[in-house]
Amino acid sequence: MRAAMRILILLMGLALTLSACAAPAAPSSPTITVELGDFYFKPARLELPAGQTVTLQLVNQGKVEHEFMVGQGVEQHEGKPEGFEHDFFAEVKVTYTVEKGKVEQEEEHGFEVELEPGGKATLTFTVPADRKGEWEIGCFVPGHYEAGMKGTLIVR
Numbered sequence: 001m002r003a004a005m006r007i008l009i010l011l012m013g014l015a016l017t018l019s020a021c022a023a024p025a026a027p028s029s030p031t032i033t034v035e036l037g038d039f040y041f042k043p044a045r046l047e048l049p050a051g052q053t054v055t056l057q058l059v060n061q062g063k064v065e066h067e068f069m070v071g072q073g074v075e076q077h078e079g080k081p082e083g084f085e086h087d088f089f090a091e092v093k094v095t096y097t098v099e100k101g102k103v104e105q106e107e108e109h110g111f112e113v114e115l116e117p118g119g120k121a122t123l124t125f126t127v128p129a130d131r132k133g134e135w136e137i138g139c140f141v142p143g144h145y146e147a148g149m150k151g152t153l154i155v156r
């Protein structure tokens, strides 16, 4: 009786272990790496599903400082592009880490990541359903956007 009980307990333990292994993995947030260089974003086109939590990993592989901003409608100041009219990240809660750079989320300038050469940042956020459509990625360090440092972000 006691041996039978022990075997039963062992079997139950085994079943629990097996079911834990077989359980579908919790949906993990995909990580997308975006390289910032002189003067490009790679990939230059990102597609994110609305409602999904994602992590963008930004790495500055260039020799100069770069920025990462996402929005719609480029604002001009004295004939020079300096940011976006509508910030993609407005009211989005972004959890971030940054090395050799800084992350700012201000109402006036919108969400902005600045990275020194070799700098890295990770941004984790849930893509809001109301951001579906086409957005632009840009670096507004003077001259960079004009040199082609821009990309596209599509929310599906």
Ligand SMILES: [Cu+2]
Residues within 6 Å of the ligand: 039, 065, 066, 067, 139, 140, 141, 144, 145, 149
């Ligand atoms: Cu740049």
